[in-house]
Amino acid sequence: MLDQCGMCKNQKALVESHLIPKSIYKIIVEKSISRSPVSIKGGKFVKTSNQVKAYFLCSCCEAKLSKYGEDHVLRYTYRDAGKFKFQETLEGIKPEFEMDSALVFSGSKIPKIKISHFVHFAAGVFWKASAGKWKFLGKQLANNQLGKKYENQFREFLLGSSQFPEKAVLTMSVSNEKEPFSIAIFPNYCKHDGYFQHRFYIPGIEFILWVGNIVPKDLKNISISHSAGGAFFYECLDNSPLVKEAKGFLKKNVRKLRKVTKSA
Ligand SMILES: [Zn+2]
Numbered sequence: 311m312l313d314q315c316g317m318c319k320n321q322k323a324l325v326e327s328h329l330i331p332k333s334i335y336k337i338i339v340e341k342s343i344s345r346s347p348v349s350i351k352g353g354k355f356v357k358t359s360n361q362v363k364a365y366f367l368c369s370c371c372e373a374k375l376s377k378y379g380e381d382h383v384l385r386y387t388y389r390d391a392g393k394f395k396f397q398e399t400l401e402g403i404k405p406e407f408e409m410d411s412a413l414v415f416s417g418s419k420i421p422k423i424k425i426s427h428f429v430h431f432a433a434g435v436f437w438k439a440s441a442g443k444w445k446f447l448g449k450q451l452a453n454n455q456l457g458k459k460y461e462n463q464f465r466e467f468l469l470g471s472s473q474f475p476e477k478a479v480l481t482m483s484v485s486n487e488k489e490p491f492s493i494a495i496f497p498n499y500c501k502h503d504g505y506f507q508h509r510f511y512i513p514g515i516e517f518i519l520w521v522g523n524i525v526p527k528d529l530k531n532i533s534i535s536h537s538a539g540g541a542f543f544y545e546c547l548d549n550s551p552l553v554k555e556a557k558g559f560l561k562k563n564v565r566k567l568r569k570v571t572k573s574a
Pocket of ligand 1: 315318319320367369370371372
């Protein structure tokens with residue numbers, strides 16, 4: 311399939327891309343990106359056999375996303391049977407400080423963890439969700455959440471031709487729970503005064519991207535995108551609004567979920 315690659319913009323043979331790497335989840339939750347409370351009812355569940363995929367990138371760009379982000383990050387997500395490499399890696403390491411109910415670690419002091427890969431990975435998922443056209447159970451997911459300007463800045467960052475967008479900050483929270491929520495939640499966003507907050511979750515790790523003119527200033531010091539130390543949070547993600555909402559939704563729709571997963 312010869313077409314323009316979404317990332318490098320060259321005419322190339324396109325390969326099948328996944329919005330969220332298929333290996334990391336069994337169930338994904340779509341909470342419609344429109345944010346209307348009604349949309350939660352319209353959310354659907356699906357087994358891994360129904361991936362969110364599209365012909366969107368050339369194989370070079372796909373390889374770039376793997377090499378500079380995905381490959382590394384996927385080794386650290388929560389797996390079933392209590393395997394969570396990120397948590398194991400933190401054992402015996404002293405946090406920098408405590409903030410509310412979270413511990414803050416400095417990623418650059420943990421030799422095994424490559425923070426820049428977490429940044430590239432998360433930027434890739436947020437950008438793909440916005441720039442691509444993705445379908446989920448026959449329904450088109452809303453795109454362009456980042457807006458054209460930021461979409462382009464993120465594209466250039468992913469290609470390695472520019473720095474992380476100046477008016478965006480990326481924070482990361484790693485779950486300290488024994489059994490983190492083991493589903494993936496697609497990117498969605500909400501608007502605050504002067505900035506947007508985009509979030510997505512993969513088993514054990516939540517990423518939040520703050521974009522706009524009035525992003526809280528102190529955030530940069532505890533972000534993986536701007537702090538020199540690659541600071542991230544270690545906390546109970548049960549408190550995350552995104553996870554809380556998805557859990558509530560699953561609970562309410564457990565019967566529907568069984569039905570869909572059975573037929574998938
Ligand atoms: Zn390309």
